Each structure stands twice: as C-alpha cells, then as structure tokens.
Amino acid sequence: MQRGSGFCALVGRWGLALSLVIGAVLLGRIFRDMPYLLPNRLPGIVLTKWGLDCCSPWRAGAPSR
Numbered sequence: 001m002q003r004g005s006g007f008c009a010l011v012g013r014w015g016l017a018l019s020l021v022i023g024a025v026l027l028g029r030i031f032r033d034m035p036y037l038l039p040n041r042l043p044g045i046v047l048t049k050w051g052l053d054c055c056s057p058w059r060a061g062a063p064s065r
Contacts (some may be wrong), residue, residue, distance in 0.1 A: 001008055
C-alpha cells in the first residue's frame with residue numbers, strides 16, 4: 001500500500017463513510033435512550049449543568065419584563 005495510491009484513497013473514502021454511518025447510528029441510539037438530550041434542549045441542559053444559566057429568564061429571582 002503506497003501513500004497516495006488509488007487503493008489508499010479508496011480505503012480512506014470508504015473508511016470515512018463507514019465512520020460517519022457508525023457515528024450517526026450511535027448518536028441515534030443515545031437520543032433514543034435519553035430523549036431529553038435532543039438537540040433543541042441540549043444547549044440549555046449543558047448550560048444548566050455547567051452552572052451558566054445566569055442569563056436565563058426562568059431562573060429564580062430573575063427580574064420580570
């Protein structure tokens with residue numbers, strides 16, 4: 001296997017495609033098992049877990065508009 005050969009390009013291309021499919025399947029299984037991690041809720045969950053919800057209007061003691 002020579003670097004830059006057509007065979008290496010083919011293996012790399014298929015390897016990347018296979019990795020993307022495997023990653024998507026694993027991510028789907030995580031979201032299926034833990035639906036609270038769905039993408040529209042994930043940023044808020046991460047900020048809350050990190051304690052960075054200081055700007056959230058729903059936090060206790062937040063001034064009302």
